[in-house]
Amino acid sequence: EFVLTQSPGTLSLSPGERATLSCRATQTLSSSFSAWYQQKPGQAPRLLIYSTSTRAAGVPDRFSGSGSGTDFTLTITRLEPDDFAVYYCQQYDYSPLFGQGTKVEIK
């Protein structure tokens, strides 16, 4: 069974700090289909990154994605107050699959 595991579950940081979110798959995947979403309470997810490292339209350049194989990473270089949210990774292996999410909270 194909599983995506995001870590950590919760990341407690202060504005201005760097956030590094991990997404690990149980099998090797195509980097063409790796994506990251941001979700705030009561809102729909918003696409941030697709194809591992391409920022979606309007996404600030403090967000970046990287990775290959089974390990993918979302980095937020300098957290702003608007960035505190839940982040989901998504991969594709015959069908779309989402990770369980990482909550980035204010320390």
Place this chain on the structure above:
Amino acid sequence: LQLQESGPGLVKPSETLSLTCTLSGGSISSSDHYWGWIRQSPGKELDWIASIYYSGSTYYNPSLKSRVTISVDTSRNHFSLKLSSLTAADTAVYYCARLDGSSLSFDPWGQGTLVTVSS
């Protein structure tokens, strides 16, 4: 492009849920995109349900396939979801979204509609 879900907020156990996603500002007949439904149970992660191409080709989550039907109506610029044999475990926010055919990422999303399964 904007997507808007519509459907009942409350359905009874064992009944069938019917949801529609209507597009505005874009065409469902785009050759570069698919259309999908994703749900999120309270406090849980996102769970892909099904996707469809404007031609009618369908793709289902194996865990839900026996209970799900997705369809498209190009004349009305909308696509729909039916989920049968509902239980409390189907209580969730249901989102529709556009699926890019190249990157297989979802963007944009509808605002979501909360569906509660309860008698």
